[in-house]
Amino acid sequence: MKQEILRMLLDTRGNYLSGEEISRQLGVSRVAVWKQVNALRREGYRIESLPKQGYRIMELPDTLSKEEMAISLAGMGLVTEFAVFEQVTSTNELAKAMASQGSPEGTLVVADKQTKGRGRMGRSWESGTGKELCFSLVLRPEITPVQAPQLTLVAAVAVCRAIRILTELPVSIKWPNDILLDDRKVCGILTEMSSEMDRVNYIVLGIGVNVNQNAEDFPEGLRDRAISLAQAAGRLFRRIDLLQEIIKELAAVYRQYQNQGFAAVAESWIQMNCTLGREVFVSSLGEEYSGMAEGLDEQGRLLVRKSDGTLETLAAGDVSLGRSDKNKI
Amino acid sequence: MKQEILRMLLDTRGNYLSGEEISRQLGVSRVAVWKQVNALRREGYRIESLPKQGYRIMELPDTLSKEEMAISLAGMGLVTEFAVFEQVTSTNELAKAMASQGSPEGTLVVADKQTKGRGRMGRSWESGTGKELCFSLVLRPEITPVQAPQLTLVAAVAVCRAIRILTELPVSIKWPNDILLDDRKVCGILTEMSSEMDRVNYIVLGIGVNVNQNAEDFPEGLRDRAISLAQAAGRLFRRIDLLQEIIKELAAVYRQYQNQGFAAVAESWIQMNCTLGREVFVSSLGEEYSGMAEGLDEQGRLLVRKSDGTLETLAAGDVSLGRSDKNKI
Numbered sequence A, B: 001m002k003q004e005i006l007r008m009l010l011d012t013r014g015n016y017l018s019g020e021e022i023s024r025q026l027g028v029s030r031v032a033v034w035k036q037v038n039a040l041r042r043e044g045y046r047i048e049s050l051p052k053q054g055y056r057i058m059e060l061p062d063t064l065s066k067e068e069m070a071i072s073l074a075g076m077g078l079v080t081e082f083a084v085f086e087q088v089t090s091t092n093e094l095a096k097a098m099a100s101q102g103s104p105e106g107t108l109v110v111a112d113k114q115t116k117g118r119g120r121m122g123r124s125w126e127s128g129t130g131k132e133l134c135f136s137l138v139l140r141p142e143i144t145p146v147q148a149p150q151l152t153l154v155a156a157v158a159v160c161r162a163i164r165i166l167t168e169l170p171v172s173i174k175w176p177n178d179i180l181l182d183d184r185k186v187c188g189i190l191t192e193m194s195s196e197m198d199r200v201n202y203i204v205l206g207i208g209v210n211v212n213q214n215a216e217d218f219p220e221g222l223r224d225r226a227i228s229l230a231q232a233a234g235r236l237f238r239r240i241d242l243l244q245e246i247i248k249e250l251a252a253v254y255r256q257y258q259n260q261g262f263a264a265v266a267e268s269w270i271q272m273n274c275t276l277g278r279e280v281f282v283s284s285l286g287e288e289y290s291g292m293a294e295g296l297d298e299q300g301r302l303l304v305r306k307s308d309g310t311l312e313t314l315a316a317g318d319v320s321l322g323r324s325d326k327n328k329i
Helices: A003-010 A017-028 A030-042 A066-073 A091-102 A149-167 A229-233 A239-260 A262-272 B002-011 B019-028 B028-042 B066-073 B091-100 B149-167 B228-235 B239-260 B263-272
Strands: A045-051 A056-061 A081-088 A107-112 A133-140 A172-173 A178-181 A186-196 A200-210 A279-284 A289-294 A302-306 A312-313 A319-321 B046-050 B054-059 B081-088 B107-114 B132-139 B172-174 B178-181 B182-196 B200-210 B279-284 B286-298 B304-305 B311-314 B319-321
Touching: A003 A017, A003 A030, A003 A056, A003 A066, A017 A030, A017 A056, A030 A045, A030 B054, A045 A319, A045 B172, A066 A081, A066 A239, A081 A091, A081 A302, A091 A186, A091 B091, A133 A239, A149 A172, A149 A186, A149 A229, A149 A239, A149 A262, A172 A262, A178 B286, A200 A239, A229 B172, A239 A262, A262 A289, A279 A302, A279 A312, A289 A312, A302 B091, B002 B028, B002 B319, B019 B028, B028 B046, B066 B081, B081 B091, B091 B107, B091 B149, B091 B182, B091 B200, B107 B149, B132 B239, B149 B172, B149 B178, B149 B200, B149 B228, B149 B263, B149 B311, B172 B263, B182 B286, B200 B239, B200 B286, B239 B263, B263 B286, B279 B304, B279 B311, B286 B311
Parallel strands: A081 A107, B081 B107
Antiparallel strands: A045 A056, A107 A133, A133 A200, A172 A178, A178 A186, A186 A200, A186 B182, A279 A289, A279 A319, A289 A302, A302 A312, B046 B054, B107 B132, B132 B200, B172 B178, B178 B182, B182 B200, B279 B286, B279 B319, B286 B304, B304 B311
């Protein structure tokens, strides 16, 4: 019933909704309505009530409430089931465990905080302040392991587009899957898979977005390389709104990938990227070199022209962007 | 203590070992020795005892005993820990679960029977009679997912060599990883991995060998495509002996792979294979064609020359061998 009341209040946001109307529609007493409204208030929803007018929702907290998530993800067509946690070690670990137990495509794991958030190559990912959006999604595409990195680019396109829509910030994609703003990281994507040699069992997309942190929320060593959406836009965002927007875009780009293939997605990726055409510093499999990022191949690998004229095809490794005026990141 | 007594009896196999000697060496009473010998007898070891002479081991059962396994795997340098089960759903599932919980390289899972043994592409693998050798091994090589199929060929070389040594049967390898005898399957290998896009978390090698089955042990539809070592050699084998031999070879070939790279392994694979130079029927990613198997590339993929002259590089899919006199398998 709490979820129903929340839905009604969200639907009439800006206007008052009388307790009588709610109790009539739900077939419960007005006292029961009043109790649930108070429960919502305790969760951080600021709900005004005026005699004779009723209830009005004034402010939504940045909590990841199960009820609101059920409302905001309904009808998206991608999420089949979801779980929300206050604190986990890592949403990817949890999602992998669920997938290995048979959880279907579209299983979504969201956490308010991670104690052992991970980035690529075993690095840690700071996500313990409750100001980050951290989630993992299970996918089960019928592809081979060689094609799996394409999903990373699918995710990058969807996240980049979602952030642009919600915040109007000019974010762009650094190969393969970081989302940058003014060359500082706002989002990282960790794609993991379980596979046989010729087919993928499942893929877990792990997405971490810096949403509402201040500079002080970042460890000192990260401050000139990381930035939150709030820092850049000068206002706070509700993580649940961003989650909803990302899932909406992911559903669309993933559908496009499945129906039209990778080429269509690569085209969007190229439009939103900030890597191609720039000098890059590559550290891959123990080798280091610099060169010009020239393009993507059909698997989503990066083509880098070295100074000696040879072309490297980069499937793995770290790429730093060259900058004339600042340190490279 | 049971393991110690078994080890002493195995060490003096063919000769008698007095109870007094055993009790002296282990510092226990002769009654205690006698109790443990009886425990071994209940497990199927036939141990003769003669007054004044002592104990002599006459016959070893085909049980996968923990004690004997500890003895036979000691000092192999590959197996770091092992678990033996009477019955599991699938050793690969168990090994994957253990690996995802952090089990180290060299973790070995052995089962007497599997209730849901799996082959490639989600197919079932018959292994419920207790006459098959079924085990899975966790590896954690520092490679990228693209290189992972190479491990399948590493395993095929090791298994093929081990079977040849133990049975002297002329087994050979069908690309990528079936072990055949007279074009019938004696062993299948299912390689699975968990990975990020640019590094492997872990690999599980699942190996199933038809050891002691009769024709009647195979489902009717499999009888002309599967064969056991016992059927071919006309005698039974102890699965634990084969396990020991395979682990020994795996340790050696895996070491070669890590020190010298894939090329050295590929050379051995080519020497033992029965695919190259033959007509093959390919079913891969929804496409079907026939051609001549010409070679391996540096990732272990199969190069197939189609009748129109074009060369296909096969990373995944089913390959059937053409035969002039029999049905293809």
